[in-house]
Amino acid sequence: MTTGTCDSDQIDDFLANRLTVDQQRNFEQHLDRCDVCCEELQKRTADIRLWNDARNFLSSTELAVTDEQPGGIRLGDDCSASVSSAVDFALRLDFLNPTDDPHMLGRFAGYEVSGVIGCGGMGIVLKGFDASLNRYAAIKVLAPHYATSGAARQRFAREAQAAAAVVHDNVIAIHGVSEFNNLPYLIMQYVKGQSLQKRIDQHGPLSVPEILRIAMQTARGLAAAHDQGLVHRDIKPA
Template identity: 40%
Template sequence: MNFAPGLLLTDRYRLEELIAEGGMGQVWRATDETLQRPVAVKVLRPDSGGDESFVERFRVEAVNSAALQHPNIVTVHDFGEGDESAFLVMELIEGQPLSAVIGERGPLPADEVTEILHQAASALQAAHDAGVVHRDVKPANIVVDADGYARLTDFGISKAMAGSGLTQTGEMLGTAHYLSPEQVQGRPATPASDIYSLAVVGFEMISGARPFVGESMVATALAHVGQPAPQLPETVPEPLRTTVLAGLAKLPEQRPADAAAFAEALRLPAGTVPAHLVDGAASAVSPVVAGLPDGMFTPYPPARGDTAEGA
């Protein structure tokens, strides 16, 4: 199916304007003609509609997102599919992806970074409480409006903790610059993996650069395992500095206990070092002896056909 302005989906959602496009789908501004309200409609790209794995990701996103009710998570209203297409109807957010904000203005002020991280961490805690791991936390999946209000979106490769995922053991699925070390190693993603990815986002907002960049997507992914995180300048205020670095710890148990703990640490009084996170922060920037910290096994490149998706 070719999507164009004026197209009416299921006799209800009329497409108006293409507002975003990615590797798998397009996002359209649309009108819900039944309820007479603006909505965002995410559709599979015309050249992807016949790929059952892409359609299944849409189904996963619909099911997992529909279970989440939180002011910092984009609300999903509806899902539909036909012989050659699938679409997801969401609330329309008037804002920019955080990736665009960083590209235009980064590095961002510390108070703005703290606020966006706090909101995103709160959203992740709600998802984790509902049994959903996002698995692809990155700036492109955080939408920020003109007032600085942030919303987490795109649960397309998320995984219900009690259910089966779309990937097999040893497969990396996510974006290489934001993958946790355990995901790179083929271990299952957990809530701690989302915390690591959010800490990478925080580092990028603070510095304007990603902490790990390699000559290829595989090299970038493996850097999360074998290289220490760069130090953040001492000029970065506390508790932001230590909280973000602790989130980058190689071992999940050295990161904040959960997303709520990450958010709470950011709310400590200005200038306060979160003492319970100091060890984790120190481990994140410490040299990795023999390429690996204690408790981690040798990383390996993804198997043939497995990919670490680009940003």
């Protein structure tokens, strides 16, 4: 398959990890430009049972979030008060281990998880507390329904390694990448605050100087990524 051609069989081979290295690279390049194949890939990795199970689980689960957390650190506006927003992504939190802290959702890889920072088609970002360092971290976990795909796992690891090479004040630092309960994850610097989208929703349009300040910071971060050969194709205020 060329990078410009949609091929249903190629998606099956990608999910089954049957592609050669060159074929996988070509297909991933095609995914970067083809929304149709991206949507089809997501449909095939989440069957109707998974969607129904996720909807039932999420509709009956509330995040146990309080204002005050260990070490006197207060939660910012980045964590949602419920996980209902994750229904569209068919992401479940039952991969978390139990915790004896009533203020936490569960445990993951030694972190006490206090909330969900965000979620997308490929995974979920959790807010986790590291008791040994008395600080929070952002934990990006590959979605469980992608973890069975060797190609998806390899891509997740490659992207983490590429992003870790970018060292810049306007780029979130990556502290490590590993696997827990058969789920690949990476540990990122936690930055307290709210998303640009949430700020605009709450307070309306920004002033011109503020727009320029944010745009310049974004451009500097992207330039640093480009210097390392990394192209970010999904820049958005959320």
